[in-house]
Amino acid sequence: MVIDTAPETLDYAQAFGLLGALTAMVDDLARAGGLQETIQHYSDSAVELARRLAELHPDEPDYRQALAGNLLQRARLNAGTPRATEDAQAAVSAVASLAQEKALPSRVDEARSLAQQAAELLEASRAEFADEFSILSPFLGGSAARRPAAAGV
Numbered sequence: 001m002v003i004d005t006a007p008e009t010l011d012y013a014q015a016f017g018l019l020g021a022l023t024a025m026v027d028d029l030a031r032a033g034g035l036q037e038t039i040q041h042y043s044d045s046a047v048e049l050a051r052r053l054a055e056l057h058p059d060e061p062d063y064r065q066a067l068a069g070n071l072l073q074r075a076r077l078n079a080g081t082p083r084a085t086e087d088a089q090a091a092v093s094a095v096a097s098l099a100q101e102k103a104l105p106s107r108v109d110e111a112r113s114l115a116q117q118a119a120e121l122l123e124a125s126r127a128e129f130a131d132e133f134s135i136l137s138p139f140l141g142g143s144a145a146r147r148p149a150a151a152g153v
Contacts, residue, residue, distance in 0.1 A: 007049060007052040007053055007056060008056060010053070012060075012062075015049075015053050015063075016062070016066070018049065019046060019049060019050055019053075019066050019070070022042055022045055022046035022049065022070075023046055023069070023070060023073060025042050026039055026042045026043045026046060026073060026077070027073070029042065030077065039077060040077065043070070043073060043074045043077055044074070046070045046073070046074075047067070047070045047071055047074055047087075050063065050066045050067035050069075050070045050071075051067055053066070053067075054066075054067045054094075061098050061101075061102075061107075064094045064095075064097070064098055065094070065095065065098065065110065067091075067094055068090075068091040068092075068094040068095045068114060069091070071087040071088070071090050071091035071094070072087065072088060072091040072114060072117060072118060072121070074087050075087035075088040075091065075118070075121055075122075076121060079121060079122075084121065084122065085122055088118035088121055088122055089118075091114055091118060092111070092114060092115045092118050095107070095110050095111040095114050095115075096111050096115075098110075098111070099111040
């Protein structure tokens with residue numbers, strides 16, 4: 001972890017302040033041509049912090065949304081690798097589970113958007129990823145499983 005403070009001791013504002021800083025640092029380092037090793041370290045730290053917060057606070061959906069965002073960020077950094085596929089699938093699963101728990105329009109929209117971003121990111125491995133879209137079918141009128149095929153798989 002990047003900090004010595006245990007995630008258990010962070011309140012909501014502190015947790016999101018730290019997550020936001022880590023996420024922005026990863027984006028800034030990647031844009032500026034930072035060392036891949038450094039970018040990966042901070043990206044991994046952001047994912048692990050978000051994962052731990054989601055585990056500690058299972059009733060707080062914002063932590064799972066943050067985890068999904070950080071997983072997708074890490075997938076973009078590792079595009080074309082098995083890790084990118086795993087991270088993108090985990091991100092889609094996280095937001096899809098939120099939409100399934102409570103089908104609020106904002107959650108369904110976020111799940112649809114993140115799934116589309118993940119599919120675009122994983123152009124080369126869409127066949128493997130297509131099953132992940134099926135979990136969104138109840139919220140997308142059955143079109144989730146077909147979405148990758150419609151994009152050219």
